[in-house]
Amino acid sequence: MKNPENSDSIISFLKENGFSKSQLERVVKTNPHLFSASLEKTIKPKIKIFQDLGFSANDIVEIISNAPTFLHRSADNRVTPSLSVLKSLFGSSLEVAKVLKRSGWFLMNHLEKTMVPNIEIFKSLGVGMEQIIKHIYNFPRFLLYIPNDMKKIVKKVDEMGTCRSSKMFIHVVRVVSSMKDENWELKLKHFSNLGFLEDDIFKMFKKAPLMFSVSQRKLKNVKEFLLATGKYDISCIVSHPMPFLCSLEKKIKPRMQVLGILEIRNLIGKWPSLSTITCNVK
Template sequence: MATATLRSVLRRNGLLPLFETHRLRDLLFFSSSVDPAAAVGGTISPDPHFMVKYLVSSCGFSPTEAAKVSKPLAHLRATEKPDAVLNFLRSQGFDGAGIRKVISADPRYLCYNVEKNLASKFQFLRDLGLSESDIVDVIWNNHEILCRNVHRSLVPKLEMWESLLGSRELVLKRLKKTGWFFFPSVEKTLHPNLKFLRDECGIPEERVSVVLRSHPKLISQKPESLRALVARADELGMPRQSRMFMWTLDVFHNVSKERFEAKVELMRSFGWSESEFSSAVMKAPTFLCISLDMLRRKVEFFINVVGFTPSFIADKPNLLLYSLQKRVIPRFRVTEMLKSKGLWTGQGKFTCILTLSDTKFTEKFVLPHKENVPELLDILRVAGVCKGK
């Protein structure tokens, strides 16, 4: 009766054609006494804000968070797909926090078809030998896996990374800790970068792989960015044939030109020449990753306390890589105390003493004197090196 009356009113006013679309059907549908949820197996609502309420009640978002997350979902009026997605994620071991992180990363995942869009990705990860908890970690850090095609995207990237890192175990280890691993394109990024390093720079793939096992992100940057790093290394005078060349590229990837110049100025203030600075970088490029303040403190200690000259430090830049608080200062204090008590003649260079492992240093310089000079153990305990020997 209500339907006939509404049609009659619309026809008299010439408006019926405007409502003979899905909009009229929606109006009539929601005004009927039939429960629409029964037809689709979920909740259907005409309330434009119902997804906010849904995200609060079903996922545990705060109202503010839900309002933000719901924006890409404003078109939804039913919870059938979101219900299915949430149930699936829970069945795969995701807790509330994990689900919120995934949905926050891309709320459109709630619109996915579980069988077509999600199940295959989880099966792909299971086939790699990952446990349920591992898979949760991988998706947590690499949620984009969920929107990638298994055969066109995930498999080629997996194979490429296996080739670069040398084993699937290393790939899976990175997958569980890294949030960008499946993002770079094989065709547009990984292949061009590898080809450039191999064919134009003359760097063997094995040497590239050695660096990538520790710092895989180096190969994942835009090709033009990698070329810019090579140009910086060339400008420094680093030979491309050097085993330090790839490490220098990795350092430059993490150290901006501004930070680099600041360190040039710092070391110049201590008396390093331009050639000494370049030589030091070629021998131990990773010292450039040390903060400006810590680098200053290390150089000042070696010059003012130990008695090294700036040129000596430039010739042995590995000295700058040792921890000042945990290795350099405590070992210097131990050797100086032994000297003052006549228990060590000072034979053996301090540079060699710094290269010893904590165990070797303790066995050689501390334990033989622990009865006569118990303070030696205290020095190491304060530094956090020795725990109760």
């Protein structure tokens, strides 16, 4: 801190606006340069923007604590436009605050040049806004790709044969976007080593893209357990890959044990499909 008086003024101001000791420590650790910034020109104007838009004091504190670096961004060229985009999507300051508390990346990017064009890309592909909004909330950085890069990812997914009208389309795009080429090839190798043909791997991936985030050990254990029952073969797993996303010990094994008991008592003639076994019971 080059100017102790300036640093003290900033700390006092933040305390007055509801920052706790632990939150101040987090800000110092994350962005020590903040305390050499201008209180009047850099910090106060950004906080006022949030106040004017109706954000609560607690939400403002939490947003800044989680991502204080955005305070160095231009109020007119970055912060205000980004908040405007988010509010147009989520409708209220309360909902925008929920998103920003999950990720401050939205205030660090030109949303008009990244997220807005990417939303239009997915809308043009038939993806509904409800799905898009869920992805913005659950996977904040997904729609912040350069639009041309997003188009390349979509093209790659198209080449895999994924149907654009499928509800899984945006999920497939997201998973592909999150993986480097070498990681993608490694996952393909893992499934190949488990006895799956390339076409079958792509069929499963399009139905359950998150299976590519599952460890090789779990994939192997689930596959071997299902085959060991004698009730399911590789083709059953290809048609219904969701077991790879379920807990083997907490979900699959207990349900299989129940089916075994029902079969012994002649209460069932045929075991249900894997999709039925892995569905959530309400």
